[in-house]
Amino acid sequence: MSLLDILLVIIRVLFAAFVPLCFIAVCVWMERRGAGFFQDRAGPNRANIFGFRAAGLVQNLADGAKLFFKEDVISDHIEHKFYFVLAPLIIFFTAIVSFAVVPFADTLVLNGKSYIMQGIPLDLGILWFFALAGFSVYGIILAGWSSTNKYGVLGSLRSTAQVISYEIPMGLAVVSLLVVYGTINLNEMAQFQGQLLFGFIPMWGIVLQPIGFVIFLIAAFAETNRTPFDLAEGESEIVAGFHVEYSAMKFAIFFMGEYVALFVSSAIIITLYFGGYQIPFLATDTLISYAKPVAFLLMVALPVIMYFFAGWIRKNNVSHYPRKNDPRVYEANIYIKCFWGLVIVLEIILFAILLFKSGGAAAHIFVVLLQVCTFLLKVTMMIFVYIWVRWTLPRFRYDQLQKLGWQVLLPLALLNIFITSAFVVALS
Amino acid sequence: MSAKVKTMERKGASLAEKIYFIEIFRGMATTFGHFWRNLLDNSKLYVRHYPEVEPEIPVRWRGRHRLTAHEDGTVKCVACFMCQTNCPAGCISIEAGERQDDRAEKMPVKFKIDLLECIYCGYCVEACPLDAIRMDTGIYSVTDYNRESFVLGIDDLLRTPGAFSEEEYKKGGA
Numbered sequence: 001m002s003l004l005d006i007l008l009v010i011i012r013v014l015f016a017a018f019v020p021l022c023f024i025a026v027c028v029w030m031e032r033r034g035a036g037f038f039q040d041r042a043g044p045n046r047a048n049i050f051g052f053r054a055a056g057l058v059q060n061l062a063d064g065a066k067l068f069f070k071e072d073v074i075s076d077h078i079e080h081k082f083y084f085v086l087a088p089l090i091i092f093f094t095a096i097v098s099f100a101v102v103p104f105a106d107t108l109v110l111n112g113k114s115y116i117m118q119g120i121p122l123d124l125g126i127l128w129f130f131a132l133a134g135f136s137v138y139g140i141i142l143a144g145w146s147s148t149n150k151y152g153v154l155g156s157l158r159s160t161a162q163v164i165s166y167e168i169p170m171g172l173a174v175v176s177l178l179v180v181y182g183t184i185n186l187n188e189m190a191q192f193q194g195q196l197l198f199g200f201i202p203m204w205g206i207v208l209q210p211i212g213f214v215i216f217l218i219a220a221f222a223e224t225n226r227t228p229f230d231l232a233e234g235e236s237e238i239v240a241g242f243h244v245e246y247s248a249m250k251f252a253i254f255f256m257g258e259y260v261a262l263f264v265s266s267a268i269i270i271t272l273y274f275g276g277y278q279i280p281f282l283a284t285d286t287l288i289s290y291a292k293p294v295a296f297l298l299m300v301a302l303p304v305i306m307y308f309f310a311g312w313i314r315k316n317n318v319s320h321y322p323r324k325n326d327p328r329v330y331e332a333n334i335y336i337k338c339f340w341g342l343v344i345v346l347e348i349i350l351f352a353i354l355l356f357k358s359g360g361a362a363a364h365i366f367v368v369l370l371q372v373c374t375f376l377l378k379v380t381m382m383i384f385v386y387i388w389v390r391w392t393l394p395r396f397r398y399d400q401l402q403k404l405g406w407q408v409l410l411p412l413a414l415l416n417i418f419i420t421s422a423f424v425v426a427l428s
Numbered sequence: 429m430s431a432k433v434k435t436m437e438r439k440g441a442s443l444a445e446k447i448y449f450i451e452i453f454r455g456m457a458t459t460f461g462h463f464w465r466n467l468l469d470n471s472k473l474y475v476r477h478y479p480e481v482e483p484e485i486p487v488r489w490r491g492r493h494r495l496t497a498h499e500d501g502t503v504k505c506v507a508c509f510m511c512q513t514n515c516p517a518g519c520i521s522i523e524a525g526e527r528q529d530d531r532a533e534k535m536p537v538k539f540k541i542d543l544l545e546c547i548y549c550g551y552c553v554e555a556c557p558l559d560a561i562r563m564d565t566g567i568y569s570v571t572d573y574n575r576e577s578f579v580l581g582i583d584d585l586l587r588t589p590g591a592f593s594e595e596e597y598k599k600g601g602a
Contacts, residue, residue, distance in 0.1 A: 036466075037467055037473075040474040041475040168448060232434070312468075316470045319477070321477050323480070389456070391459060392452075392454065393452065
């Protein structure tokens, strides 16, 4: 192994491990500010460091510090303390590890050698995700059972029944997807989606499998235990469900695991149905050969976007009440300067790409970076959809949930398999 | 005479509603409209920027108590114990003493209101025959760091002025 090999392994493992962790902060922030805006209120916008509130991101730091220094209570009535401590770890660990097979960029080719861009170079793909998503139920079961608490047990039972019954339609939705793609490797799926249907529609999973997408989306909502399927938490009936006995950092790990699961399931939905890291109409090969025009376009577009973004910051980062020497105006000016600095750095990088030989290593790396950004952008948008649904739809009743799973989604998924297989057989 | 019967239209039975999706998308369009409007211009948020922008307190609002005084500054209260007797929370404790001016026989030497006990029902104001206790200070936020500071003495109660003019207060229905 050369030094480059080792470096790229380290980079991809770090990416797969730390990006979900960083996205916890982004998810929580989006959830809170988003919830605020959906309900016509502001959301957390007061916590600050020297007057800098970073649009409410500082609140996450404050909450993290609070949870970190809180007393970690394990009540005396809990008999199996080992399982009690193990449960949040299982949830957090499975959530993070399940991201390891999701490709965040196309295979990088440097000096004739190809480097795969996912955490673990496994061919298991979607099966790995299913295995770990199924395994994370053990965390919920253990948490509810070892809490020795009625609410906890009820919550974990609900969650278990729900996750198990929704795994079936989810798996069946993926079966019809496998028939279309002919592979279980997520990277190959994403490459497949780089093609064009009839020459002008991106061949994304959602175009080829609309019914499968709807089933998978609903099942994914249920798998992540989010509204409208968050019966496991049902705060009005069973307080907080399976994590009712947990406090401080153990609760925080549950909380973080939940948001990592949200990130991963968004990433999986993106990879299966929205072309993964693919930029629409620009497959990897096209991108590499047109790296310079794309870089030039970005160089033009970035300052324009930044101009409007600065206007938006200036308009919204002010106090909406009479205030002398509004510190928020000063704050907004600093933010705008920081973002302009970032734009200048990006412009320099893009300019460097214009200088390098086209089709060379620089172009390959540029394409990978572009695809990583596309992937993260798509995932962020998918997370927004999760948040959007959460603050729109009320919770299902338990029998409605099971009815939807077994009597609607399951037959629909089976029907979808038949239709898809018929199409695939007829066309091939 | 038969009761007036109004038949309510039941929602959720039509096919379009049973498919769920159309209704879900309509609901999501509504919430997204709110989100997008607030994201583009957050001055359109409905909520008040509370500690900086204070709510408007109407005259009839039962705020923190105060004791009223005559024009010459002597307390109106004659220590009749009506308010203390009437208080459902038992937060008022009065100690009566002899009155030196010729207005009445008694006056309160001590007049304590424990705001942590008080339920802000306003019965003390109703009970007072001399309009000596009022809840028209307009103070809606009673906060402090220790329990002792929530027990108001006669001086505190006399010191606080009313937030409204006499005319407005009378119009408020007191």
